[in-house]
Amino acid sequence: MPTLDENHTGARIRGQRRLARLTQRQLADLLPYSYSLLNQVECGARPATADFVAAVARVLRVDVTTLTGQPYMTELQRDRLAELVRPIRESLDLYDLGPNPDLTARPADQLIAGADQLCADVRATHLRNAARNLPGLIAELTHAAWSTPATELWQALASTYRTAHDISVKLGYYDLSAVALDRMDWAAQRASDPCLAAVRQYMRALVYFREGEYRIGQRLVASGHSVVGQAEQTREALAVAGQLHLGASVISARAADKTAVKTHITEARRLATQIGDASDVHWLSFGPANVALHEMSAAVEMRRYDDALKQARKMKLPPTLATSRRAHFLLDRARTEMETGHTEAALKSLVDARRAAPEQTRYHPGARETITGLVHLSRRTPDTLNHMAAWIGL
Incomplete structure (x- = not known):
């Protein structure tokens, strides 16, 4: 049987607890979890679930990544993925420099198609390919949008910033993901696109979901609904609104608000029934299948594992998911x-x-x-x- 070294979440929780000069009993008294569970997590006998880690991080006033150990540098370096992060970080810093006189960008239609392809690569989990191609495309789109300002170019640039966020989160670089979301907001404002702005609020809400700040996450979802409410009631706007409800459902589940979970899932299902599969809209995967997946995720977050398993066994995922x-x-x-x-x-x-x-x-x-x-x-x-x-x- 493999044995755990001290490089696991429970051991990091123990280390941070000691730095805060708290005993196990004192920390447990500040958590919505038992002393027994904390003891088992610290010694590695029980897994540290995301909600448990978020609760501990809030009490100890540290980032979640301090406890999870992300980014996992040994594996990232072994997989040659760490070396792809610095170029992304540098490309995000080009946003306010205007046109690059040393750069010749491809035609606008190719750049826009390239931004869309990066979204597809991330959804297909081709992270290496997306990370490798992202910095150059951001540089080209930044140059093109400043040289010939057009809504479509600003939208495409916002999309690449969203891809930078997605890749950063999946690889555990949460500081970089926050920068990417700021850049996404910057580009969305120049595109005057309320749907893009609402998608950005949805992603910010998930950041606070991960950090255990559920009230802030709920406020960001409400802000997203307000923003997308300014747009015409198109299929795009309805899909974004539906995805906001799905985000709110898992945030509410983590906050143990069963009534809110039911309300958001019901509204998301109504919208999915109205517009059908809208997985092509902003690559949000919104549709009936995603509503069912979020309903199961909400059950997991509320630790209703028997219900979640029943739902999982009945789940029939479409081949296009x-x-x-x-x-x-x-x-x-x-x-x-x-x-x-x-x-x-x-x-x-x-x-x-x-x-x-x-x-x-x-x-x-x-x-x-x-x-x-x-x-x-x-x-x-x-x-x-x-x-x-x-x-x-x-």
Whole structure:
């Protein structure tokens, strides 16, 4: 059986707790979780779920990444992904420099198509390819938008900033993702595009969801609804509004507000029924399938694992569903299977997630925590779990 070293979330929680000069009992008294759970997480006997980590981070007043250890530099360097981050960071700093006299950009239609392709690459979890092509495209679009200001170019530039955010989050560079969202707002304002602005508020809300600041996340969703409400009631606007409701559903679930969860899921389902599959709108994957996926995710966040597992077993994912969403579902399913004692099924779901989206799975903190939990639940660790634990960096 593999054994955990001190480089795991529980050990980092213990270290930060000691720096704050708190005993386990004192920290547990400040959390909506038991002393027993905190003790088990710190010693690595129980996985540190995202909601648990967020709660601890709030109490200790540290970033979530301080506890999760992101970005996972050893694996990123081994996979040659870390070297792709600096060019992205530098490209985000070109926004206010105007046209580049040393650059000749491709025609506008090619640049716009390139921005769309990067969104497709991220949804297909081709993170390396997207990260490699992103800085050059940002440079070209920045030059083109300043040289010949046009709504379509500013929209495309905002889209590339959104891609920078997506890649940064998936690789664990949350400081960079915040910069990317600021740039997205800057470009969306120049495009005068309320839908883009609302998508940006949705993404900001998820940042605060991850950090455990649920009230701020809910306010950002409300702001997004206000912004998209200024647009005409087009299919695009309805899809964005629906996705805002889905974001609010998981935030409300983490905040243990069952009534709000039901309200947001109901409204999202109404909009999905009205417009059908709108996964092409801003690459949000909005539609009936995504509503069902978020309903399951909300059950997971509320720790209603039996309900979540029932939903997962009934789920029929359409073949057109983005790979990133499919992999996220498999990770949610693995967690519910582990929590309900179906360890073999949980390992299979993790293997399926790895097969579908290896880069996304390897750098997802939830995958690491579920594997940690399986290691401690297994009396005899199967070779597949040994391999998964080594691959994930445990």
